[in-house]
Amino acid sequence: MPATREERYDAQRIEQKWAERWLSDPSLYAAEANSTKPKYYVLEMLPYPSGALHMGHVRNYAIGDALARYMWMNGYNVLHPMGWDSFGLPAENAAIKNNTPPREWTLSNIAAMKVQMKRLGFAYDWSREVTTCLPEYYRWNQWFFLKLFESGLAYRKKSKVNWCPQCATVLANEQVVGGNCWRHEDTPVEQRELEQWFLRITKYADELLRDLEKLTGWPDKVRIMQQNWIGRSEGAQVDFDLGGTVGPAGSTITVFTTRVDTIYGATSVQLAPQHPIVEDMIARDAELRAKVEQLIAEQRKAREVGDIGNIEKHGVFTGRFAKNPYNGEAVPVWVANYILMDYGTGAIMSVPAHDERDFEFAKKYNLEIRLVILPQSSDPEETMAEPALPFTTMNGILVNSGEFSGLECEEAIQTMSSHAAEKGFGKATVTFRLKDWGISRQRYWGTPIPMVYCEKDGVVPVAEKDLPVILPDKVSVTLAGGSPLANVPEFLNTTCPKCGGPARRETDTMDTFVDSSWYFYRYADAQNSKAPFDTNTIAYWFPIDQYIGGVEHAILHLIYSRFWTKFMRDMGLVKHDEPVKRLFTQGMVIKDGAKMSKNLGNVVSPDEMVARYGADAARLYSLFAAPPDRDLDWQDTGIEGIHRFLGRVYRFYVRNPVDTAVERAETGQTPSLQAEARTIQRKLHQTIKRVSDDFQGRWHFNTCIAALMELLNEVSGAEEAIAAGRVPGSLILDVQRKIALLLAPMAPYVAHELWEMTGETGNLLKAAWPKYDPALAAEDEIEIPVQVNGKLRGRVVVPADATNDQVEQAALADEKVKAAIAGKQIVKKVVVPKKLVNIVVR
């Protein structure tokens, strides 16, 4: 049947109409205060306001919005907010390029993106909008900083830090990816010695690791990544005595090892080139200094290439010996380029027989290789064979190890650590890979760190009552290096909060990950001017029931946020240990097999998609094209298909208008439906079940949209029966209303239009999610495949409640099955209820 003009699905007209209605009612998506409903907090990661949404955002928010709307329809008090991660370097780059002040640039980007979000129909409670670059927000960053400082969790330290020459600022360890800057993938990070502010995240290292077990609603992948990042390692520290002081660093080398059981096999001590004792040694040995500097250079180079793992091992003997406290043996002390100063103690004992790296090094420099562990045989009587070296597993017995010989590795580690502690030359200890979080940035567009430097009183915190320390507007931004704020006298010069004398302000600003570490708390109490938020309000909304975002924040943002929550708990501000109950990481949106990028010219613009196919189609397609946790390969023809589907849905309503009077007329009757009508009714209830199950469980929106397509195919295939009056109007109306309801979370605009076409009014958020009737969803008859020797040979149709015997009889009676088993002996008959029959013959 050809489509008429009135039947045309005009997405623009429909979406304009509903957008006007929705936008005129700001309370529509507002979370309720003092609600008796159960609460549900659904959160999507807030965007950086770059100026335009990309398809990745659309996908992220389409998932979150579908969930939020579904929960609303299921009677929850939903909190669904949005905000802007709006500090950061791009605003400064834009300022330099276009001569626009960062503030202006950022705020106009926010305005533009908000228009896009509203056009896409996302149901956000804008009264709770958080914009991190505004003083109303960042004053609380400063307030938290003061609290951290009071608690000793914020401290200042001079150290080697990661420096990105492109950003002209320092980076945290988490922001260095493979030796390069996380924002500039081709820019190697340099090491600079700077005085910096750090947050003591390591205080919570153990808890951050332990509580990962509680996060059962998080993807394993993310938990494992965090576990690796924290890098807890149990071992022992042991002191090796140099037999005399070299310099200020003393005469003891403390090594860290996870295999103290192998210490009788230690044949040298290896120091990191930057080790303080090495510095003492080279202070009066020019020759050694040259060699050590060479090792440092090699290390730096390898690090810059991101290849520290494959560095060619080099070392130099220092000419000195250190005493192994277990056996009193003096072993040579070396400096080696594969020893890292920033892990453990920067010194190791080298046991070539039982460590790959030590083995390789010993071979190269002809150091002694001494076997002290023999593999443990499963048969104790069996003589133990000499293993291939290096033998690194823990499945062994100690030999040549004095009083500890004969112990198994595991128990030897315990015994020998205790022994060291008793004798006072060592102890069992735990080392973490996680380092404290360096938050100073030598940039302008960030939260000013609220500290003051006074000649007399030193480092003094700004008084709480003087917050916020306002970021000045008139700043000339350059990437010359050094904080731009240092060139603003009005900002720089201040008075000491303690003595009132002249002082200067800290000119570094905070890492923007501080902003995102707690923004989701502010949503719950966004207008609070007395505190970052009210503790009781938080207790109601937290933890976040569902957080949705990209996996790229698995370590950075998500570990900082967990740390922030634990700190706030310890200061009594929140009552829970973890901020996020369930985490979902959606896949990337790619095109032609590659990440969308301007360079490749494969960027799909959401605006263009909305203009051409409508917001509903753009949203629905991003849910349909792939399960949400997988990457989505964008295909322009795919969204066309979805647009076509919405058109077919729309036409079904236009072509089959049901007078609502019909409903009333038919109520009270129990119509015995004819076969065609019954098929439609069954499909309807099956579809409600499938869509509901997908929302509850796996979030495979692609399959629930497929289910809706199947339902539509069913009813539009029955147009003849409908026209002939063989399908009751009440059933058609039921189908039409339920399709509108099922579509509402994913394609809200057209869902509302369809809802209205069935004579309903009111927002679908307030309509109840449909329920299915299992009896109506059930099949009367089912088709059972019949296999012979595991191969499909026939199909039989039996009543759904047929017994196994009946099914078996039907199967054996089937002509094709008969032919397949003719002349053969039946060995076994397998009948799986409602599934299949398999007849095994010989």
Added chain:
RNA sequence: GCCCGGAUGGCGAAACUGGCAGACGCACGGGACUUAAAAUCCCGGGUCCCUAACAGGACGUGACGGUUCGAUUCCGUCUCCGGGCACCA
């Protein structure tokens, strides 16, 4: 090197607990409607063999092997792709 994930038609994918592989959609081919086009509607389809056609048969979920009446699904070995960590002592 270690740890996670993935591999199914021309393409995106489905098969949720071991039970008909390929739902749904895209692209494609054929047809209807139309003066024509667009839009819309209907039909077809994994590969190969056989057949005039109907029908029939064999093979098929990255590879090889195993368990099972039966394997995309479980086990073992391997290949390729993506991600994380990496002389972390």
